[in-house]
Amino acid sequence: MASHRASGTPLRRTPERLPGSAPSRVLANPTPSGEFPSRRELRAAERASGRASGRATGRAAGRAAHRAPEHVAGRAAGRAAHRAAHRASRPAVALTRRQLRELEIRRRRRALVVGRLPQVGVVGVLGLATIVAPLAGDVLPTTDGDAATSTAAAAAPAAAARTAFRVLPSVTDVVAVPEVLAVDTAEVPTAEELAAARERAERASRERERVALEQARLQEAVGDCDVANIDVGAANGRLRVRDLCELWGTGHLLRADAAVALAKLRFAYQDHFGEDLVITDSYRSYRSQVAVRARKPRLAAVPGTSEHGWGLAVDLAGGVQVADHRYRWLRENAPAFGWDNPDWARRGGAGPYEPWHWEYVAGQSAAD
Numbered sequence: 001m002a003s004h005r006a007s008g009t010p011l012r013r014t015p016e017r018l019p020g021s022a023p024s025r026v027l028a029n030p031t032p033s034g035e036f037p038s039r040r041e042l043r044a045a046e047r048a049s050g051r052a053s054g055r056a057t058g059r060a061a062g063r064a065a066h067r068a069p070e071h072v073a074g075r076a077a078g079r080a081a082h083r084a085a086h087r088a089s090r091p092a093v094a095l096t097r098r099q100l101r102e103l104e105i106r107r108r109r110r111a112l113v114v115g116r117l118p119q120v121g122v123v124g125v126l127g128l129a130t131i132v133a134p135l136a137g138d139v140l141p142t143t144d145g146d147a148a149t150s151t152a153a154a155a156a157p158a159a160a161a162r163t164a165f166r167v168l169p170s171v172t173d174v175v176a177v178p179e180v181l182a183v184d185t186a187e188v189p190t191a192e193e194l195a196a197a198r199e200r201a202e203r204a205s206r207e208r209e210r211v212a213l214e215q216a217r218l219q220e221a222v223g224d225c226d227v228a229n230i231d232v233g234a235a236n237g238r239l240r241v242r243d244l245c246e247l248w249g250t251g252h253l254l255r256a257d258a259a260v261a262l263a264k265l266r267f268a269y270q271d272h273f274g275e276d277l278v279i280t281d282s283y284r285s286y287r288s289q290v291a292v293r294a295r296k297p298r299l300a301a302v303p304g305t306s307e308h309g310w311g312l313a314v315d316l317a318g319g320v321q322v323a324d325h326r327y328r329w330l331r332e333n334a335p336a337f338g339w340d341n342p343d344w345a346r347r348g349g350a351g352p353y354e355p356w357h358w359e360y361v362a363g364q365s366a367a368d
Helices: 002-007 039-066 069-089 097-116 122-136 149-154 157-161 191-222 256-273 286-295 325-337 361-367
Strands: 164-166 244-246 253-255 279-281 313-316 357-360
Antiparallel strands (some): 279 313
């Protein structure tokens, strides 16, 4: 120790440690002047270090608690409750007479669109809601529940469709209407009505296609027959050329209305037997009637009286002339097209037996 004093070097004392404390960084290092801090300074440094450590620990614990699931759920529930209370406290908006008229017009237009378009169901009700909202503001359902039931009603379109709505009166409005808005469920088609509408539309479409196909086949079979301008007063065997139509390129002629009817019968015959209707004779001019009467005096009518002279009779073959199954089919189906084998030409009739002779009876009244 004497040598230290003689050399002028300060004596380095062994750092002391406080009872019950860990070795401190402050104790192990001297101050800038080379001396170790006193006991009071050490205690002050320990207290400051403890306070800083406590604050850091508290902040970490607070952040952990803030992130806890139950705390997050509580904050979300609080925000939801605040929003619900805010929506419930918003004032209702009443409608003026003009707005009510516009709303009724839009509702009726929506009902017409729903009636014409299939597969709308609840969509029509939702579309009506989109029209009501901009005009009426907040519309409250007239149920017995509190404001929270409006959220459940919005989640159930079917229930909302059956709910009657009212607009609350306002002091700024000039009209007080207790019940102004109502969703009429009778205007929303049911599933059965939609199915029936689809079926009707499909039937109408099939009928249009059938008519268009038949018109095309008629055009190909008899051309442009002018049925509306027939001269029914023309003499037997002296019909005008424009009143006659050729039968599907066979060279045989009939009056326009008889030709169209026979063409339709021919289509049914082809569809049933898969073969064409065979014709051997049709319109006869007066000169042709004279010639046939000369060849077949017992079968041909007196010239000027034959149904062939009116353009209303044909003679058929292909099995019909022998009264086979084709003849029987014609007896059952030809009358629906205005054609028939007359009574006098049938077996046991008043005239000669002619199963091949067929007449357009639907046009005979006009010819007579």
